[in-house]
Amino acid sequence: MANTSSRTLRLLSLLQTHRYWPGTELADRLEVSVRTLRRDVDRLRELGYPVEAQRGAEGGYQLAAGAALPPLVVDDEEAVALAVGLRMAAQGSVAGIEESSVRALTKIVQVMPPRLRRRIEALRAATVPTVWGTGPTVDAGVLTAVAQACRDEERLRFSYKARGGELTDRHVEPHRLVSLGRRWYLVAYDLTRHDWRSFRLDRLDGPRSTAERFRPRELPAEDAAAFVRNGIDNIAAPHSFEAVVHAPAGTVRGLIGQWATVEEIDEGRCRLRMTSETLDWPAMALGVVGAEFEVIHPPELIGHLRDWATRFTRATGG
Amino acid sequence: MANTSSRTLRLLSLLQTHRYWPGTELADRLEVSVRTLRRDVDRLRELGYPVEAQRGAEGGYQLAAGAALPPLVVDDEEAVALAVGLRMAAQGSVAGIEESSVRALTKIVQVMPPRLRRRIEALRAATVPTVWGTGPTVDAGVLTAVAQACRDEERLRFSYKARGGELTDRHVEPHRLVSLGRRWYLVAYDLTRHDWRSFRLDRLDGPRSTAERFRPRELPAEDAAAFVRNGIDNIAAPHSFEAVVHAPAGTVRGLIGQWATVEEIDEGRCRLRMTSETLDWPAMALGVVGAEFEVIHPPELIGHLRDWATRFTRATGG
DNA sequence: TCGATAGCGGCCACTTTCTGACCTGAATGA
DNA sequence: TCATTCAGGTCAGAAAGTGGCCGCTATCGA
Numbered sequence: 001m002a003n004t005s006s007r008t009l010r011l012l013s014l015l016q017t018h019r020y021w022p023g024t025e026l027a028d029r030l031e032v033s034v035r036t037l038r039r040d041v042d043r044l045r046e047l048g049y050p051v052e053a054q055r056g057a058e059g060g061y062q063l064a065a066g067a068a069l070p071p072l073v074v075d076d077e078e079a080v081a082l083a084v085g086l087r088m089a090a091q092g093s094v095a096g097i098e099e100s101s102v103r104a105l106t107k108i109v110q111v112m113p114p115r116l117r118r119r120i121e122a123l124r125a126a127t128v129p130t131v132w133g134t135g136p137t138v139d140a141g142v143l144t145a146v147a148q149a150c151r152d153e154e155r156l157r158f159s160y161k162a163r164g165g166e167l168t169d170r171h172v173e174p175h176r177l178v179s180l181g182r183r184w185y186l187v188a189y190d191l192t193r194h195d196w197r198s199f200r201l202d203r204l205d206g207p208r209s210t211a212e213r214f215r216p217r218e219l220p221a222e223d224a225a226a227f228v229r230n231g232i233d234n235i236a237a238p239h240s241f242e243a244v245v246h247a248p249a250g251t252v253r254g255l256i257g258q259w260a261t262v263e264e265i266d267e268g269r270c271r272l273r274m275t276s277e278t279l280d281w282p283a284m285a286l287g288v289v290g291a292e293f294e295v296i297h298p299p300e301l302i303g304h305l306r307d308w309a310t311r312f313t314r315a316t317g318g
Numbered sequence: 319m320a321n322t323s324s325r326t327l328r329l330l331s332l333l334q335t336h337r338y339w340p341g342t343e344l345a346d347r348l349e350v351s352v353r354t355l356r357r358d359v360d361r362l363r364e365l366g367y368p369v370e371a372q373r374g375a376e377g378g379y380q381l382a383a384g385a386a387l388p389p390l391v392v393d394d395e396e397a398v399a400l401a402v403g404l405r406m407a408a409q410g411s412v413a414g415i416e417e418s419s420v421r422a423l424t425k426i427v428q429v430m431p432p433r434l435r436r437r438i439e440a441l442r443a444a445t446v447p448t449v450w451g452t453g454p455t456v457d458a459g460v461l462t463a464v465a466q467a468c469r470d471e472e473r474l475r476f477s478y479k480a481r482g483g484e485l486t487d488r489h490v491e492p493h494r495l496v497s498l499g500r501r502w503y504l505v506a507y508d509l510t511r512h513d514w515r516s517f518r519l520d521r522l523d524g525p526r527s528t529a530e531r532f533r534p535r536e537l538p539a540e541d542a543a544a545f546v547r548n549g550i551d552n553i554a555a556p557h558s559f560e561a562v563v564h565a566p567a568g569t570v571r572g573l574i575g576q577w578a579t580v581e582e583i584d585e586g587r588c589r590l591r592m593t594s595e596t597l598d599w600p601a602m603a604l605g606v607v608g609a610e611f612e613v614i615h616p617p618e619l620i621g622h623l624r625d626w627a628t629r630f631t632r633a634t635g636g
Numbered sequence: 637t638c639g640a641t642a643g644c645g646g647c648c649a650c651t652t653t654c655t656g657a658c659c660t661g662a663a664t665g666a
Numbered sequence: 667t668c669a670t671t672c673a674g675g676t677c678a679g680a681a682a683g684t685g686g687c688c689g690c691t692a693t694c695g696a
Contacts, residue, residue, distance in 0.1 A: 003361075004322070004323055005322055005323035005326045005327075005361065006361075006365050008323045009323075009327070009365075009389060012389070013389070016425050016428075016429065017425070017469075018469065018470060019428070019466065019469065019470035019472070020470060020531060043321075043323065043324075047323075047324050047327075049429075058531070063428065063429055064428075064429070065428065065429055065430055065431055065432060065435075066429065066431060067431055068431065069392060069393075069394070069397050069426075069429060069430060069431065069434075070429055071327060071330070071331070071389030071390060071391045072389060072390040072391075072392065072425065072426065073389045073390075074387060074390065074422055074425070075387075076387070077415070077417075077418035077421070078418050078419075078421055078422035078425070079387050080415060080418065081404060081407055081415045081418040081419040081421075081422050082400060082403070082404065082422055084403075084407055084415055084419075085400070085402075085403025085404045085405075085406055085407040085419060086399060086400065086403045087403075088403055088406050088407065089399055089402055089403035089406065096441065097395070097398060097399045097402055097441065099395075100395035100396050100398065100399040101396075101399040101402075101403060103395075103396055103399075104392055104396035104399050104400055107334050107335070107390065107392070107396070108387075108390065110334075110337070110381065110382075110383065111334065111367075111381055111382070111383055111384065111387060111388055112383055112387060113383055113384060113385055113386065113387065114383060116387075117383075123414065123415065148337070151335075151336065151337065152336060152337035152338060154337070213338060213376065280602075280605065280606045283605055283630075284598075284602040284605065284606075286629075286630070286633070287598065287601055287602065287605065287626045287629075287630075288598045288602075290625070290629075291629075292629060292632060292633065293629070293633050294633055295633060295634070302634045302635075303634075305630040305633065305634050306630065306631070306634045307608070308605045308626070308627070308630055309626070309627040309628075309630035309631045309634070310627075311604075311605075311608075311609075311610060311611070312601075312604070312605075312623040312624065312626055312627035312630075313624070313627045313631075314610060315604070315610065315611050315612055315613060315623065316613070316620045316621075316623050316624045316627070317620075
């Protein structure tokens with residue numbers, strides 16, 4: 001614990017936990033002279049982490065935003081928060097970052113002390129559903145196990161429920177994970193069937209990594225996403241949707257600004273746009289808005305709203 | 319870039335990105351001899367990061383889970399995923415980790431290159447609403463700015479919309495952030511009013527950190543959360559809600575099982591229970607269910623549903 | 637305007653460590 | 667059995683890291 005590298009790391013972590021540090025205090029904590037501290041700071045700067053300094057009375061050091069992200073030193077609670085957040089992100093709450101979420105999650109989970117893993121597991125129950133829960137969700141454990149096998153080029157065994165419902169045991173060389181339209185797919189070379197297959201992760205159970213490593217084969221497709229896309233017949237194509245709401249843009253934005261874009265038309269009206277895979281979303285949005293509106297597009301939405309309305313009317317004895 | 323500390327860090331990051339590494343390859347990448355690599359590995363082990371090794375043919379090194387989390391070396395995309403996930407977590411999708419999410423978020427945002435910040439901003443639009451999305455939400459920028467000021471003990475200025483609606487400028491010594499019932503509060507010492515106050519973050523605008531640091535005062539309360547709890551009169555009491563749905567329990571569970579509890583009554587009917595702060599949620603749930611139902615409780619819900627129904631009917635020209 | 641504070645960095649002498657080379661040993665799997 | 671790969675001791679030379687000293691500069695408050 002007494003050598004330079006570890007001290008430099010500790011310095012980095014100190015700079016991350018608190019913005020300003022007087023040089024003397026840092027030197028004190030690291031148990032070195034101020035001169036050496038300056039040299040340590042120089043070292044960090046040479047490594048590309050921009051440590052800024054204020055001179056004069058009340059001066060000090062601080063870590064600024066640089067070209068690259070420094071290694072993040074997080075404590076236990078923060079690590080749990082990271083993992084939980086990433087898990088949500090990986091489940092597809094935000095379009096476009098699923099893959100990197102899983103990568104980061106795998107990275108963290110791999111080195112995470114067991115006690116923290118247990119804490120995350122305990123928090124699972126507390127998770128409020130993020131996505132409009134139509135559709136099966138993938139267990140985060142399965143997700144990371146498979147992602148890890150892909151990354152580490154380790155053969156994988158699991159049981160798979162095929163479309164018909166029958167369970168089969170599989171032994172594959174995992175190639176890549178693909179997130180497509182709220183579903184996760186594993187593209188892998190099936191060692192029993194001697195061919196490439198794609199597997200839906202929500203139908204995959206009990207993945208266990210064998211220790212066998214393998215040399216990656218070349219996928220006979222442009223990329224993994226294309227391979228999956230070819231294999232599945234129907235991806236739910238997102239509808240785009242548009243309506244005019246008879247309420248000020250500001251009000252509407254306050255109510256549902258997060259799920260839709262709101263453009264002002266005039267003082268009392270605004271245009272609402274959103275895309276969604278189901279018609280439920282626009283219906284909910286228009287319900288929450290609490291104002292009169294007209295549907296511009298698509299026509300199917302009108303039928304859908306009418307269905308809600310008749311059911312609601314019937315249920316309320318109207 | 320040629321010295322030991324940076325190499326040790328690079329080794330750590332290599333071990334994080336890929337599970338198995340043959341010693342020779344690692345040595346190659348780090349441009350040192352195998353002997354030195356072994357010494358580097360020893361160094362990591364001394365620092366508490368358990369690097370495991372397999373001997374024999376096909377052997378290699380890997381980083382296992384240890385007592386503490388090593389500094390995380392993440393790439394750009396992963397960093398974005400982290401930030402986005404944490405932001406969701408901070409908005410209260412998971413009970414109990416809001417505070418640590420914000421802490422971690424602050425840490426990351428502070429050192430994050432501007433280009434990544436822009437990417438996160440761009441992703442904001444794509445975010446699916448955090449669940450109980452009907453209340454006012456806190457802007458993530460405000461949240462991190464305030465959190466940073468708390469952490470760094472820097473005075474803060476902002477404008478605040480009081481209950482009446484009038485805007486006032488405030489100058490405070492921020493003490494702590496408290497997340498309570500889906501809302502964020504800042505506990506701070508108001509320098510103009512010479513007293514402790516709590517501020518709702520969603521009413522707080524344009525926080526700017528003055529560079530003035532201060533010595534923390536002692537809060538005249540057990541802790542910050544208690545202080546906030548004393549100050550607010552009405553925590554929105556969640557309504558409990560109940561309905562009978564004319565559809566099989568399994569079907570209903572598949573559709574909205576994540577947000578409500580579903581009990582089977584008989585083959586074709588089930589009982590739906592949930593609690594929510596607003597009446598919008600049950601309405602949405604009943605809409606998504608797509609089946610006939612009766613509201614058991616509470617009576618206000620009936621009026622609410624009727625309102626939706628009439629608006630929908632009018633809008634669809636029925 | 638001046639003085640106190642605090643970061644900057646050169647210089648030097650001394651100490652520590654790092655490094656590569658070479659070696660033997662031990663575990664592992666074909 | 668043998669090849670492979672990690673483990674770790676020893677050695678000498680090279681390369682750092684370290685603390686103490688110095689004068690310098692930026693900043694702030696009196």
